[in-house]
Amino acid sequence: MNKTDELGPVVEMEATRYSADGVSPVEVNVPTEVPVTIVANDTEVATLMCTPTDLPHLVLGFLFSAGVIRSKEELGACRVDPVRWVAECELSRDPDVELLNRRVYTSGCGKGVMFANVAELAARRPLTTALTVTSRQIDRLASALQGASPLYRRTRGIHTAALSEAGSLPTAWFDDVGRHNAVDKAIGHGLAEGTDLGACVLLSSGRTSSEILHKARRAGIPVVMSRSVPTHQSVLRARDMGVTLIGRAKGKGFVVYAHAERVVPATPSSGSPDR
Template sequence: MKSSVQHTSILKVGNDTHQEVDLLAVEEPMEIRLTYGPVDGRQQSSISVTMRTPGHDFELALGFLFSEGIIQSYEDVISIRYCRGGDQSEKQEAAKENIVRVVLSPDTRLDLQRLQRNFYTTSSCGVCGKASIEALDTLCSPPRSDKFSVNVKAVHQAPAKLRAAQLVFNHTGGIHAAGLFDKDGKLLLWREDVGRHNALDKLLGTSLIGNKFPKDCFLLLSGRVSFELVQKALMGGIAMIAAVGAPSSLAVQLAHQYDITLIGFVRDQKFNIYSGSHRVALEEKTPTFT
């Protein structure tokens, strides 16, 4: 298994300028290949290449397929593995760990043209938004339940809890995270990656494997909130998103349309609620969105 960190030599400049060894978050491409179609007419297709941090690769692939509406559950998948095998050199074998093959059930229908997107993403931003919010109507469920609320204290404490759990960030300082918290602020599950969207896909894929999508929980993101991150949370049935950074205009628009609570700038004992304030138990009466 590939490491998530890599050593590098640096020249540290300061009062005592010197050379030392530093750790970097690894960033490598991962290709997702699909085998699909009826038993008597199986087809293969490469549908995505994403720059990711190695680790939880299978969960990343599954979360991506799920958040894009290609699979509905783990039962749609027959097998998932790296493309290894044959008489390969060590270097070639290592490269194979950057290719994940997912074999779908013959009963799982796949319409590649319907996806209407370029499945190439980078670690800095995803070329992965739908042409419009309306395109999600055929994939997403109705607005989520309002049976839970989160108190202000739980939101304030979440970033520190997620940061403490980030082992790769603690070593490198250069990686994103996505974490799921229950309504009382307990960290249930988290994943790290150089890509924000990859961290969330790993989280969704892990939940998909165990068929345990936590109910009545909120998602915390370590960076900004873009449209595709709200889209992925929506596909996972997550009703509340909090983030350390800012949301984009389209992210807020999507949150409003699907009644998702969206919170940004969670830092310094402050935050902004952009949508769905009814799920945040505030200490005093404040205006709610209409």
């Protein structure tokens, strides 16, 4: 067992509960948060405040989503030091120092970060795909997302993300204190597994703000679904980028804010079960 495992995703802490019955001491579960600094070819890229699980997937997903690497093949060895919380990565080419100086701090939990050229490149060419999903599949995915995270049930302070291939139930779910980190973990896992991201739906428990949308577009993911609502910027950009943007998905209906043509509505006579 390494120190990452010893720390774990949850920490028990003492607190005081106030209720109609009075005041009492309690033991509570709170989600772990650590600062992980990503260093690529001896150049510091970013420090992410995150949950210390699935860190190799987080690093891969973040470097790809941020535009530091163009494919998983550009990332070689990556060693995470759980004492200093440093992820030392070997890249096939040095990161662009000028790019690293153009950071955009986003509305992500804690302080999200992306790089300016990601937003510029993502807006240039709308995403095209033949992928469609049914409204029943979206409801099923939303219901699965709601109960997917035991860690959320323990702490009530965790975000969850996953990739659904062509509307099927995900085989892996990823948790983090930051919704953007959870998305990077899901994307990183997809890259590592060689998943066809162009045939995927990105599921997220958190608000879809512009940085989440840019991560999806960067990965070529055509459908983004959340239990929460998008920001107005993400709606406008989704329409320009060709990304189907779904919000308020809780298993009993949802709202499509952009590119509804990819969502096939259920019909009363449709009796065949979705995958």
